[in-house]
Amino acid sequence: MIEFRRVSKVFDGGEKKIEALKEINITVEKGDIFGVIGFSGAGKSTLIRTVNLLEYPTSGEVIVEGKDLAKMSEKDLREAKKNIGMIFQHFNLLNSKTVFDNVAMPLLLSKKKKKEIKERVNEILRFVGLENKAMNYPNQLSGGQKQRVGIARALATNPSILLCDEATSALDPQTTKSILNLLKRINEEYKITILIITHEMEVIKEICNRVAVMEDGSVIESGNVIDIFARPRTETTRNFIRSVVRDEVPSSVYGLLNEDAYFSRIFKIDFLGLSSGQPIVSKTAKRFSVEINVLFGNITELQGIPFGNLIVEIIGNEDEIDRALQFIKNQNVKVKEVTKDGSKQRAHFKRLVGNSVHG
Incomplete structure (x- = not known):
């Protein structure tokens, strides 16, 4: 479970302070595929980065599995972060390392034994469909394959939470669909809670069971995906819905x-x-x-x-x-x-x- 309790984030831009997040209150239940959607600048990337403290909130609390990570010791925080995997928009792979080594990196940092690393990496590569690409380098892969490597790396430490930062926005529609299907499998088979941010309503429609809509640093509405589609309360939400469900006569x-x-x-x-x-x-x-x-x-x-x-x-x-x-x-x-x-x-x-x- 992830709880955002009155979370605010202010960036100091010199003479002008920027309020990226304004008193956000959201609960992501265990087992959810929870989507956060908004246009560029809405604050969604900042929000997801507060979960693993890539960004510290200025005020409020982010509670992950019942614990406020911001109040942990450095040692306890390192352990807690192993339970949170993250997938990035632009893959963030090491081009000088093979696929196997990229996926193994979190396990090496955790000082796992060589045999354990080999077994885990091979298992995850089979799961994401890249068992025959273990010795390839990132520049030998397609965009979809690179993202599968990123997903495999995020799963390496057996996390219970997976954060997806615009994980499909750099991909073509067909590849996007395959990645979304993979995320659904991860949620169903590994029972991993997924928090995904996106500006594409098609992503929300395809895999999310709950959604929050952000605008100008605030959550303007949230709830069950079906309820939001059926009864949108704001024009921003209606505009997103129209991108996948047209409801106006030409x-x-x-x-x-x-x-x-x-x-x-x-x-x-x-x-x-x-x-x-x-x-x-x-x-x-x-x-x-x-x-x-x-x-x-x-x-x-x-x-x-x-x-x-x-x-x-x-x-x-x-x-x-x-x-x-x-x-x-x-x-x-x-x-x-x-x-x-x-x-x-x-x-x-x-x-x-x-x-x-x-x-």
Whole structure:
């Protein structure tokens, strides 16, 4: 477990002090894959570096496995840090050392016996899929292979906590996916708690069960990933979510909707879990005297749970649209009325595009 208790960090920039962290309160439970997301300068790198005291907090406490590392003796701190592995964005490998020697480095520093080092390094290299690269040097490896070496090195001392500092941002999408799958395996098979910082919402979506969103040194919201995706409270979080789950009709589609005799309203319907598989649009069109024009929609998966949205135009008289709307709301989905400018005003539109369902 990792607890950040009112953690602040101030850097002295001469005449101007920089508040990198402002009273952060987060709890990372044992077994979590906890993501911290934010734009550059949000303070997330500073935050993760306080866990192993690469940065000391100016105030507050960082409690790791029940202990405040900042209050430990130098000897006890060295021992405690062996329980915390760290993966870096740019790998931080020694180019003059082989893959085997890079992974063995933490064990050599811990004065482990030669036989024990050999067995452990070979075991970890098999786990990360690099057993045939032990005698290679970093400049002979791809970016993904270098990061696997970094991961193997971080696992060498059998840590219970793994810190990932933008571990995939230097990698292409396919390699990123393979590294994320490896991190999931580490969490599941070794029962290691993972704290990962990133500016990519795709990373959060793929492997994290909980997330904190940072902005300007503060945590602006945090919680279960599914809850954050389904009910974001801040515009920053909504912007991150839109990078992986698009929920706005392209402006070109709105441009084709002009005033006509029909009365219509546009709604965004959010689906989560079982409701994602329900034929809500078809049921509504059959039950009520309305036409439903599907403007836009997508679906993705969060922790194995379907999540997505539809944006539809409902066409008919006002009373019948109200009845249809109430029926949709009763299907355990979230419904929001929208128009071209994002407001909730009613509007008259001509039905020219999309797949219409007529009741």
